[in-house]
Amino acid sequence: MRGSFKIAQVAGISINVHVTFLLLLIVFGRFFFFVLAVFFFVTLHELAHSLVAKKFGINVKEITLLPIGGIASMAKMPEKPYQEFFISIAGPLTNIAVVVIFYFPLRTLFGSDVFFGALGSFFTGYMPADFKYGFVICQIYWVNLILAIFNLLPAFPMDGGRILRSLLAQRLGFRKATKIAVNFGHIFAILFGYIGLMHGRIILLIIAVFIYMAASSEGVHVDVRAVLRKFRVKDILPTNFLTLAPDANLAKVLELIFHSHQEDFPVIGPSDRMLGFVTRQDVVNGIHQYGVNGLVSSCMRQEIPSVRDQETLYDVQNIMQERSVKALPVTKGGKVVGIVTTEDISRVYSMMAGRS
């Protein structure tokens, strides 16, 4: 996520802190230790989601810590409802495990008064005059219970909402289940927003806005996915497209871009073999570096995945997102038969959305 920096790496997942998180430390400077400890357990919670996701073959690149909680960025959505169920429940279960494991040790160590007093302090705001570190440790312990309960609320796309969707999806299908879950998300967001406003809790207000927007965008995403799964590359492939020779110069490429609507080109060598791929951005960079007389071969990218014409648009979109490219060459029987771009895909979506 933009504006965040890496603080650790666990099991191939980089743990990042967003700059806004530092604000939290400034605002709660007095409770520095408390904030740090709470976010240790938030990280543990996100790691649990991530490790289960990895078990199902879903790559998790990073966990970002924001003032309102953690986000594990998964490369794709889980395909099966049971996968989403286990990924989602793993986080809250981790916090519940902490609560169970440390219940007797902490109660014995600090005594019931301090132990339960710390839990009560979240609701009453009461702090004992003879403030002790044991009290803070118990507060941090109870944060795990609050995290578990809060995350289990069916406020999609929070964990509870995802669990709800996965259960509904078994019977209703993914799309309908998502619609219902998104409604739950919106209702809870409005509720959180109302409580936040009434009690002047800014954090709750921010969480409300975040949940509302995230619920909407996941709803749209699922619609997009359903539409794009119905189409294969061959259904939308333009019949004519231009290719470049590796020894063409960039002035020639500019001319082609201006005269056609094509902005990305496969570079084809002798015997029709694809040598590389040039995007509009590559051309711009190439002209910057070598001038208009520079050669295509000097600015083309060679490590570009190609997609087969049988692939669904949804899969193509995933590849584009994973590799951060806006266009891909399409091959059939080892030969380049065209290119597919993000614009092609969004055109299909905007024409088909709402029809199905």
Ligand SMILES: [Zn+2]
């Ligand atoms: Zn979670």
